[in-house]
Amino acid sequence: MSAAAINTPLTAMFGLRYPLVCAPMFLVSNTRMVQAAAAAGAVGAFPALNYRPLTRFAAALQELKHCSAFGVNLIIKNNPQLDAQLNTALAQRVPLIIASLGNPTAVIKKAHAAGVRVFCDVINLHHARKALDAGADGLVAVASGAGGHGGNIAAFALLPALTALSDRPVLAAGSIIDGRGLLAALALGAAGAYLGTRFIASVEAEVSADYYRAIINASAEDIVTTARVDGYPGNFIKTAALLEHGIEPSWFDLLVAKNKKLRSLVALYRTRRALYAQPAAKKISYQTVFAAGQGVGGITKVLSINEIVQNTVAEYHALKNNLP
Ligand SMILES: Cc1cc2nc3c(=O)[nH]c(=O)nc-3n(C[C@H](O)[C@H](O)[C@H](O)COP(=O)(O)O)c2cc1C
Numbered sequence: 283m284s285a286a287a288i289n290t291p292l293t294a295m296f297g298l299r300y301p302l303v304c305a306p307m308f309l310v311s312n313t314r315m316v317q318a319a320a321a322a323g324a325v326g327a328f329p330a331l332n333y334r335p336l337t338r339f340a341a342a343l344q345e346l347k348h349c350s351a352f353g354v355n356l357i358i359k360n361n362p363q364l365d366a367q368l369n370t371a372l373a374q375r376v377p378l379i380i381a382s383l384g385n386p387t388a389v390i391k392k393a394h395a396a397g398v399r400v401f402c403d404v405i406n407l408h409h410a411r412k413a414l415d416a417g418a419d420g421l422v423a424v425a426s427g428a429g430g431h432g433g434n435i436a437a438f439a440l441l442p443a444l445t446a447l448s449d450r451p452v453l454a455a456g457s458i459i460d461g462r463g464l465l466a467a468l469a470l471g472a473a474g475a476y477l478g479t480r481f482i483a484s485v486e487a488e489v490s491a492d493y494y495r496a497i498i499n500a501s502a503e504d505i506v507t508t509a510r511v512d513g514y515p516g517n518f519i520k521t522a523a524l525l526e527h528g529i530e531p532s533w534f535d536l537l538v539a540k541n542k543k544l545r546s547l548v549a550l551y552r553t554r555r556a557l558y559a560q561p562a563a564k565k566i567s568y569q570t571v572f573a574a575g576q577g578v579g580g581i582t583k584v585l586s587i588n589e590i591v592q593n594t595v596a597e598y599h600a601l602k603n604n605l606p
Pocket residue numbers: 305306307308309310329355382403424427428429430431455456457458476477478479480568572573574575576577
């Protein structure tokens with residue numbers, strides 16, 4: 283028997299049973315995860331970049347056409363394929379676009395004209411205000427400790443601040459792995475929890491045995507923030523491969539950080555490299571270096587997505603009724 287539904291503005295907006303998002307993850311998310319999340323009563327999302335070239339992206343969307351709700355993540359900044367990805371997504375009327383990095387104004391305008399909702403990833407109030415002014419239908423508050431490129435504001439500060447800005451739903455991202463995190467997120471005003479790392483340790487993620495092992499074995503202290511992997515500060519598991527590559531900024535990184543023009547050139551180069559490089563060429567990347575959030579310490583088992591959702595929701599209900 284499945285756990286009782288939890289109703290929030292997010293579940294109302296997308297017709298979900300539970301306010302849980304299986305977050306988009308570069309090189310990890312796949313259509314199987316998205317379908318499993320929907321079947322479990324949650325919602326899944328994947329980065330358009332995970333299905334390259336564009337014909338594969340269109341085919342992935344086609345595969346999901348019977349999925350009640352799902353999201354597609356688009357990188358805005360320095361993305362030469364943005365228009366093509368957006369047009370493909372809108373042509374298939376995806377239920378939700380999640381915009382990351384960069385000014386979402388044009389994407390929101392175009393998506394709204396096609397009747398598609400857009401949520402924006404934000405790490406601070408400044409970005410949140412801009413996204414809301416641009417018409418975002420909701421925000422993803424990426425707090426410190428999140429897997430991938432998290433922010434540096436604690437969830438306990440970020441969520442109340444962002445929920446005070448508007449009535450639009452705010453999702454809590456960063457180190458949530460269970461029902462305790464979900465309950466805390468809703469208590470802080472979030473309309474849902476946006477989980478990445480917990481879902482890497484899912485059967486459907488089909489990551490390498492090394493990645494599964496790293497997630498199961500790591501604790502919060504094993505997570506380091508470094509820009510050395512792809513040029514943007516991100517949270518990764520401190521594995522031998524990462525240490526060998528180096529975690530401190532290189533002389534080149536320090537030079538780039540000081541020079542705005544050089545910074546945008548390098549950012550453009552890096553996005554293009556991410557777009558066109560084949561996985562085999564990614565010697566240092568998510569293939570050999572593992573992104574994860576600080577919540578990793580509480581993940582002890584690879585489970586199916588349905589089990590993760592059910593366990594999280596059951597724990598939420600039990601805890602909500604028995605808080606000290
Ligand atoms: C391996 C990995 C890859 C990620 N890739 C993306 C991405 O391509 N686009 C994006 O918007 N967020 C990305 N994220 C961030 C997640 O969408 C989400 O915000 C984050 O995982 C939440 O924190 P948690 O991992 O602590 O649950 C990634 C996270 C991880 C762990």
